[in-house]
Amino acid sequence: MLLVPSRTRSLDADVAALGLEWDDLGDGYWRLRGAAFALVVVEIDPVAEAEDDDLLRLFGHGEARTREARRWLAQQLGAEEMAMEMQDLEGFDEVVRKVVATLPLEQVLAAYTPEQVLAAYAPEQRVAGLPPEQRVAGLPPEQRVAGLPPEQRVAGLPPEQVLLALPDDALRALSDAYLETLSAETRAAIRARIGR
Incomplete structure (x- = not known):
């Protein structure tokens, strides 16, 4: 059988x-x-x-x-x-x-x-009903934004934080006069990355 x-x-x-x-x-x-x-x-x-x-x-x-x-x-x-x-x-x-x-x-x-x-x-x-922060908890940042176009990656951020998302080469192109218009905290973060 x-x-x-x-x-x-x-x-x-x-x-x-x-x-x-x-x-x-x-x-x-x-x-x-x-x-x-x-x-x-x-x-x-x-x-x-x-x-x-x-x-x-x-x-x-x-x-x-x-x-x-x-x-x-x-x-x-x-x-x-x-x-x-x-x-x-x-x-x-x-x-x-x-x-x-x-x-x-x-x-x-x-x-x-x-x-x-x-x-x-x-x-x-599996994730239905979970708040967004729990859905992505434990994922590294690059996986959290994988697949999103750049404008969606920074959507909702204040302008100064969007600046911090720029690569170092783009930050180096910013004039000292423009950097002086930013908050002390943002200025310090940018200067630490570009060395000026």
Whole structure:
């Protein structure tokens, strides 16, 4: 018996290469003819729908519809020894994303690491509701402004602070007479950078 979420082109190609033929038994069950032994293929997605099996949906591409199925999966993944074994299985991250998206937050936080929880959400969902200063906290300045045109990088700054954003060569071109019109603090910062 072979259990697969759904038939794929590569599976069909393998079956054809072996000289086997598909017999449709209905509702996602197939028998392969031509092998030396009986071979049955079960497509999890159509079987789960045909039999309305929520637990089976968890192992295919479908979404669990009942709280009981989601709770069962959370219990399985939440058990320390079981979780260690399941994390190594192919598709584990997809299953975690399904559960995280459907369970109440307190159950999610009790069963999963913060990294697993965050992986279930798109980047814009991860920062939704955070004030701007928290969204960029921890990023170096060049990453905070990456992708912004120069006029947006300095938008909202007072004119004297915009001057401090200029490269040293541009600051050297400023006349001493102009520098004298600036505040003492700005003048000192510019003079320290250009050496005059």
